[in-house]
Amino acid sequence: MIARTFFAATFAVAALTATSGIALARDYISIAGSSTVLPFATIVAEQLGKNPSIKTPVVESGGSSVGKKGVCDGIGTEFIDIGNASSRMKVKELEYCEANGVKVTEIKVGYDGIVVANSKEGTPLVISKAELGMALTAEVPACADGSTNINCDTWVANPFKKWSDINPDLPDLKIRVYGPPTTSGTRASYAEMVNQKGYCGKEAMAKAASAARGDKKGKKCRAMRTDGAYIEAGEQDNLIVQKLQEDPSAYGIFGFSYLDQNSDTLQGAVISGTNPTFDEIANGTYSVSRALYFYVKHAHMGVVPGLKEYMAEWVKHWGEDGALSDSGMIPMPTAERATFKAAMTDLPVLTADMLK
Amino acid sequence: MSEPRKGIILPQVAVSRVNASLARRRASERRFRTYGRIAIGIALAFLFTLFVSIFTKGIPGFFQYYVTLEVVIDREKIDPAGDLSVQSLYDGDARGIIRSALYDATGAKGRSGRKAAGKLISLGAEQRLRQAILDNPSLLGKKVAMKFALDDDVDSFLRGYISRAVPEKDRRIDDTQIEFIEKLQRLQLISYDFSDYLIFGSASRDPEIAGIKGAFIGSMLTLAICLLLAFPMGVATAVYLEEFAPKNRITEIIEININNLAAVPSVVFGILGLAVFIAMFGMPRSIPLIGGVVLALMTLPTIIISSRAAIRAVPPSIRDAALGVGASKLQTVMHHVLPLAMPGMLTGTIIGMAQALGETAPLLMIGMVAFIVDIPGSVTDPGTVLPVQIFMWADFAERMFIHKTSAAIIVLLVFLIFMNAVAIFIRSRLERRW
Numbered sequence: 001m002i003a004r005t006f007f008a009a010t011f012a013v014a015a016l017t018a019t020s021g022i023a024l025a026r027d028y029i030s031i032a033g034s035s036t037v038l039p040f041a042t043i044v045a046e047q048l049g050k051n052p053s054i055k056t057p058v059v060e061s062g063g064s065s066v067g068k069k070g071v072c073d074g075i076g077t078e079f080i081d082i083g084n085a086s087s088r089m090k091v092k093e094l095e096y097c098e099a100n101g102v103k104v105t106e107i108k109v110g111y112d113g114i115v116v117a118n119s120k121e122g123t124p125l126v127i128s129k130a131e132l133g134m135a136l137t138a139e140v141p142a143c144a145d146g147s148t149n150i151n152c153d154t155w156v157a158n159p160f161k162k163w164s165d166i167n168p169d170l171p172d173l174k175i176r177v178y179g180p181p182t183t184s185g186t187r188a189s190y191a192e193m194v195n196q197k198g199y200c201g202k203e204a205m206a207k208a209a210s211a212a213r214g215d216k217k218g219k220k221c222r223a224m225r226t227d228g229a230y231i232e233a234g235e236q237d238n239l240i241v242q243k244l245q246e247d248p249s250a251y252g253i254f255g256f257s258y259l260d261q262n263s264d265t266l267q268g269a270v271i272s273g274t275n276p277t278f279d280e281i282a283n284g285t286y287s288v289s290r291a292l293y294f295y296v297k298h299a300h301m302g303v304v305p306g307l308k309e310y311m312a313e314w315v316k317h318w319g320e321d322g323a324l325s326d327s328g329m330i331p332m333p334t335a336e337r338a339t340f341k342a343a344m345t346d347l348p349v350l351t352a353d354m355l356k
Numbered sequence: 357m358s359e360p361r362k363g364i365i366l367p368q369v370a371v372s373r374v375n376a377s378l379a380r381r382r383a384s385e386r387r388f389r390t391y392g393r394i395a396i397g398i399a400l401a402f403l404f405t406l407f408v409s410i411f412t413k414g415i416p417g418f419f420q421y422y423v424t425l426e427v428v429i430d431r432e433k434i435d436p437a438g439d440l441s442v443q444s445l446y447d448g449d450a451r452g453i454i455r456s457a458l459y460d461a462t463g464a465k466g467r468s469g470r471k472a473a474g475k476l477i478s479l480g481a482e483q484r485l486r487q488a489i490l491d492n493p494s495l496l497g498k499k500v501a502m503k504f505a506l507d508d509d510v511d512s513f514l515r516g517y518i519s520r521a522v523p524e525k526d527r528r529i530d531d532t533q534i535e536f537i538e539k540l541q542r543l544q545l546i547s548y549d550f551s552d553y554l555i556f557g558s559a560s561r562d563p564e565i566a567g568i569k570g571a572f573i574g575s576m577l578t579l580a581i582c583l584l585l586a587f588p589m590g591v592a593t594a595v596y597l598e599e600f601a602p603k604n605r606i607t608e609i610i611e612i613n614i615n616n617l618a619a620v621p622s623v624v625f626g627i628l629g630l631a632v633f634i635a636m637f638g639m640p641r642s643i644p645l646i647g648g649v650v651l652a653l654m655t656l657p658t659i660i661i662s663s664r665a666a667i668r669a670v671p672p673s674i675r676d677a678a679l680g681v682g683a684s685k686l687q688t689v690m691h692h693v694l695p696l697a698m699p700g701m702l703t704g705t706i707i708g709m710a711q712a713l714g715e716t717a718p719l720l721m722i723g724m725v726a727f728i729v730d731i732p733g734s735v736t737d738p739g740t741v742l743p744v745q746i747f748m749w750a751d752f753a754e755r756m757f758i759h760k761t762s763a764a765i766i767v768l769l770v771f772l773i774f775m776n777a778v779a780i781f782i783r784s785r786l787e788r789r790w
Contacts, residue, residue: 010588013581016645016735026640028730028738030723039752042727043561049729050483052442056729058642058738078638236751238758261753264522323479327561328753 029057033067033084072097111330113256113281122248125269133199138223141209153212179253191222257328417763480565563756574739581648590659618657626721641723655708662704666697699786706779
């Protein structure tokens with residue numbers, strides 16, 4: 001008897017599985033993408049879900065590339081409606097969208113600062129962007145350490161062991177920096193802003209040497225050291241925070257919100273004369289920061305309920321006093337907020353020209 | 357006395373040889389025992405450290421700070437439409453009611469003072485007030501004392517994680533707020549109680565109101581689907597392969613494949629689920645139905661292998677006896693072999709289920725590793741599972757999540773231990789020896 005009911009239930013489940021594809025239409029918003037945008041997107045989703053007439057959106061992680069690719073995969077409720085990203089869509093990624101017949105609108109929601117920090121018990125770091133790049137990029141020009149009589153245009157593996165090897169004013173400590181792995185958008189942005197633009201694109205010797213190896217923009221400098229000076233600590237920023245609290249001689253790279261939450265035990269490095277504070281990042285003086293975006297699919301407007309309301313919910317919280325800034329997101333200036341608020345209703349289609 | 361044959365040694369020689377080697381052999385046995393003890397000692401030490409670390413962090417996660425406020429529930433304010441509907445209460449000003457009670461208790465004045473006071477209380481307080489009115493409409497128009505969760509920063513402060521010695525700009529609690537908290541403490545309005553939010557709350561970005569209910573129900577639904585699919589299919593496969601299938605090349609290949617399937621990394625099943633159920637059948641992402649199907653595929657080999665072992669352990673004499681008194685092959689299996697093999701099969705199934713309960717990797721691909729607030733009501737509502745909840749909490753920046761994470765780990769561990777205990781119980785109760 002029991003066996004019979006059991007088998008009946010099994011068949012019912014099998015039948016449900018086979019037919020639910022046809023029977024089920026999704027009535028909640030599905031979002032995926034950057035793990036940097038996730039903490040903020042989830043706050044907005046949760047607030048929206050408090051309205052009893054709308055189901056709470058489902059927010060998945062996965063990284064910026066998952067967000068940008070996922071939203072472009074196709075049209076239909078089996079695909080996500082909104083892709084989150086902490087780096088802007090590239091022309092190539094947009095081409096993938098167009099190939100699948102997907103039209104999206106780009107909405108910028110705010111900024112996120114990337115900080116270099118250490119324990120308050122350790123030595124504070126006051127450093128220029130070029131020096132920071134020099135400390136952690138995989139290769140430097142042969143003369144960077146002061147050697148002479150050699151060809152300065154050749155590149156050698158990063159020779160600096162201590163911070164004070166780069167500049168005597170820096171701490172007399174071994175260079176040890178915990179940071180995110182290659183899959184992370186934070187790392188990609190950091191490498192671009194500090195290693196590439198702050199060092200190889202700016203400092204005279206590195207600039208010349210880069211040009212000499214046919215790398216005018218200094219893109220090759222984005223590679224981080226692999227000799228133990230830069231330590232990959234996994235995608236979880238909390239892990240880096242814990243390591244820094246235990247080891248005052250180490251530094252770490254992570255998002256501003258984690259410094260904000262742990263400001264009683266950690267201190268941010270002063271980079272090129274600016275402290276990583278909320279105000280300095282917001283007004284653009286602290287330059288190691290990137291914009292956060294989401295991409296919304298046009299074809300799903302009106303099909304999946306709540307998309308308009310979800311966007312409107314961002315507007316409620318993205319201001320200076322909003323819930324998002326309280327969690328560490330840096331708000332956009334008023335004019336920019338107005339632009340993207342308008343874009344939410346006008347829904348301009350993202351084109352390759354806009355990305356150039 | 358004849359000469360001993362070649363290869364045969366005299367008893368005296370043998371005894372002396374044995375005696376000579378005795379010390380060495382005993383020493384080697386002692387060494388082996390020591391190694392064994394060391395290995396167990398190391399394992400226990402790791403287990404102990406793990407438990408101590410989880411419990412010291414996790415026990416505080418079961419408690420949190422609350423504040424008791426006298427709220428004046430003004431009908432007009434909270435229920436503007438006057439119909440006591442969920443929507444009307446949502447449109448009403450529950451927030452204002454709580455805030456004014458808070459301002460009264462703290463004596464907060466002026467814009468900045470009120471703003472500082474407003475940040476003391478959790479955003480979840482409004483929901484609690486609304487729910488209380490829905491549950492008991494007679495509260496309307498009355499003045500009642502209600503317990504609300506304090507904000508996570510206040511909680512961290514009260515636990516002593518935020519030191520007053522830190523300069524004001526570096527802490528998340530400013531001096532005005534500390535003043536208010538001290539006043540509330542003097543009035544004995546702040547209490548440290550069991551966190552009902554942890555058990556009955558759903559996922560939230562506010563750590564003080566975040567709970568595991570949604571993930572727990574998601575886990576239950578997923579496991580139910582998994583059990584309904586994997587157990588009958590696994591047992592049927594095992595019975596057929598052991599009792600009915602001819603032993604030839606084809607069944608051999610099937611056997612090898614089942615054994616190989618048991619060693620396939622679990623994420624592969626997730627990719628399969630994505631490709632088949634979501635891409636081909638167009639089913640929605642993030643639903644426990646697909647999660648259960650994917651986990652069933654993963655646990656099937658475990659169940660099949662353990663069920664086959666259990667069937668093989670039934671002595672052939674039982675089968676011969678049944679066949680001898682005229683039972684058919686099917687009757688022999690159904691009436692005699694299966695009941696005797698059931699304890700072993702159930703043990704294997706429960707272990708497979710316990711494994712499925714702890715999985716996140718296969719669920720990643722099908723969208724169940726996600727932030728899902730609504731509690732799933734059926735297997736086709738979006739849902740997540742306990743280990744995913746733990747993983748998400750471990751990554752959020754807010755400090756209070758550290759304790760919540762460990763508390764959720766304790767719940768998961770207790771659940772796993774419970775499942776294993778059931779497996780042991782079933783085995784000891786039903787097992788028969790011959």
